[in-house]
Amino acid sequence: MARPVILAVDDDPPVLRAVERDLRARYGHDQRIIAAESGQRAVEVLAELKLRATPVAVIVTDQRMPGMSGTELLAQARELAPDAKRVLLTAYADTEAAIEAINSIRLDHYILKPWDPPEERLYPVLDDLLADWQAQVQPAFEGVRLVGSRWSPRVHEIKDFLARNLVPYRWLELEPPTGTVGGSPDATAAAAVREAEQLVKAADVTPAELPLVVFPDGSHLAGPTNLQVAEQLGLRTRPTAPFYDLAIVGGGPAGLAAAVYGASEGLKTVLIEREAPGGQAGTTSRIENYLGFPVGLSGADLTRRAVSQASRLGAEILTPQEAGALRLGDPYRTLVLADGSELNAHAVLIAVGVAYRQIDAPGVAELTGRGVFYGAAITEALQTSGQDVAIVGGGNSAGQAAVYLSGFARQVTLLVRGASLGQGMSQYLVDQIDATPNITVRLGVNLR
Ligand SMILES: Cc1cc2nc3c(=O)[nH]c(=O)nc-3n(C[C@H](O)[C@H](O)[C@H](O)COP(=O)(O)OP(=O)(O)OC[C@H]3O[C@@H](n4cnc5c(N)ncnc54)[C@H](O)[C@@H]3O)c2cc1C
Numbered sequence: 001m002a003r004p005v006i007l008a009v010d011d012d013p014p015v016l017r018a019v020e021r022d023l024r025a026r027y028g029h030d031q032r033i034i035a036a037e038s039g040q041r042a043v044e045v046l047a048e049l050k051l052r053a054t055p056v057a058v059i060v061t062d063q064r065m066p067g068m069s070g071t072e073l074l075a076q077a078r079e080l081a082p083d084a085k086r087v088l089l090t091a092y093a094d095t096e097a098a099i100e101a102i103n104s105i106r107l108d109h110y111i112l113k114p115w116d117p118p119e120e121r122l123y124p125v126l127d128d129l130l131a132d133w134q135a136q137v138q139p140a141f142e143g144v145r146l147v148g149s150r151w152s153p154r155v156h157e158i159k160d161f162l163a164r165n166l167v168p169y170r171w172l173e174l175e176p177p178t179g180t181v182g183g184s185p186d187a188t189a190a191a192a193v194r195e196a197e198q199l200v201k202a203a204d205v206t207p208a209e210l211p212l213v214v215f216p217d218g219s220h221l222a223g224p225t226n227l228q229v230a231e232q233l234g235l236r237t238r239p240t241a242p243f244y245d246l247a248i249v250g251g252g253p254a255g256l257a258a259a260v261y262g263a264s265e266g267l268k269t270v271l272i273e274r275e276a277p278g279g280q281a282g283t284t285s286r287i288e289n290y291l292g293f294p295v296g297l298s299g300a301d302l303t304r305r306a307v308s309q310a311s312r313l314g315a316e317i318l319t320p321q322e323a324g325a326l327r328l329g330d331p332y333r334t335l336v337l338a339d340g341s342e343l344n345a346h347a348v349l350i351a352v353g354v355a356y357r358q359i360d361a362p363g364v365a366e367l368t369g370r371g372v373f374y375g376a377a378i379t380e381a382l383q384t385s386g387q388d389v390a391i392v393g394g395g396n397s398a399g400q401a402a403v404y405l406s407g408f409a410r411q412v413t414l415l416v417r418g419a420s421l422g423q424g425m426s427q428y429l430v431d432q433i434d435a436t437p438n439i440t441v442r443l444g445v446n447l448r
Pocket residue numbers: 249250251252253254255272273274275276277278279280281282283284285286287288289290321322323324351352353354355375396397398400
């Protein structure tokens with residue numbers, strides 16, 4: 001991949017030179033720094049970079065510029081460089097415009113001028129944004145490849161496992177997706193089928209042995225369990241020590257927060273998670289009410305941040321691994337893990353959260369994983385492109401799924417037992433649903 005670009009824009013030459021100098025000093029080694037002296041020039045630069053398929057990581061722009069303001073430039077940049085992180089470098093007088101831009105153009109950050117010392121006021125913001133960008137950007141594909149049918153529950157489970165563990169993967173089918181709206185085989189679909197056929201042949205597996213998982217080092221597993229996939233990926237599934245000060249069961253926000261505080265207090269801490277860190281929060285497309293994140297963040301983002309914070313402070317995270325039983329001894333408590341192994345700790349903190357209620361209407365169990373999914377909005381979103389989707393539920397997770405899937409599906413219908421949406425859903429989601437034309441809400445519906 002070409003070196004990603006950081007684009008600096010300011011109409012005041014000495015200020016532009018100073019920004020460029022500070023950016024080059026810190027990021028010049030890994031990123032290409034480009035300076036533009038106007039919004040218009042910046043748009044031209046972005047268009048050239050697009051044609052050359054050069055990724056733009058961050059745009060740092062002044063707000064007040066003749067001809068085109070910083071926010072106008074950033075609005076245009078959403079088309080030319082949709083993945084780029086957007087930062088306004090503003091004078092105090094323009095703070096209001098910057099706050100307005102958080103909503104109107106999804107501004108990622110604003111920094112007040114002067115930004116001296118950059119080590120305190122500029123670099124921490126850009127470091128964070130670059131890490132986010134790097135986590136999201138899609139370079140030429142080098143990750144895990146999964147071959148199997150969209151109607152296979154195991155394929156869905158592996159996709160969900162990889163996605164929730166933040167492992168980049170590409171899913172390939174042996175047949176083109178005919179019979180789906182908007183799914184007539186095109187050149188890209190045909191190339192994907194070709195690649196799937198080549199992988200199946202090279203791995204010498206039969207259709208009955210699918211799904212096939214091919215790893216970046218060229219190794220492969222046919223019909224693997226999640227644990228086998230995890231071990232091949234090098235995820236840590238077994239404890240490294242027999243004794244811990246603190247063992248935490250459950251890697252949702254509660255367990256991860258406990259891991260951060262336990263490890264930061266110097267306790268030898270282990271966290272055991274049976275599916276993927278992040279818990280329920282890890283499955284959400286956008287959390288808008290988490291303190292300290294004014295523009296919201298995705299569940300995957302929250303998980304990545306929490307896992308790296310806990311790991312950096314020294315907590316050990318075992319996943320996928322399940323705690324099956326707890327024995328109370330003196331002075332240790334003993335956790336028996338699903339694979340039969342044991343670990344001991346002075347204290348055990350149980351943060352196992354909740355699981356989805358299952359629907360027991362006829363046919364649901366048989367179709368689960370093959371058209372019926374629980375809380376799988378992110379994993380299955382692409383497959384709903386151009387299709388009609390029904391979501392059962394009237395709580396916040398149903399609301400978030402409806403808003404997210406409305407960006408892919410032709411029509412989303414929300415089936416709600418209650419008499420109004422507001423009974424079980426936050427007002428910000430009710431408002432978003434009201435404002436989304438391809439979401440229909442049906443109240444008083446009971447699925448039997
Ligand atoms: C789709 C969705 C969207 C949401 N959006 C928001 C939002 O925008 N704002 C908000 O405030 N809240 C939101 N929530 C709610 C929020 O995510 C939960 O309140 C929060 O995740 C609860 O955290 P927790 O750590 O207590 O439990 P959980 O998140 O449920 O985590 C518990 C973890 O324990 C693991 N576990 C269970 N048993 C075992 C075992 N025996 N061994 C090992 N591991 C085990 C589970 O696999 C799970 O990962 C949302 C929830 C969902 C599902």
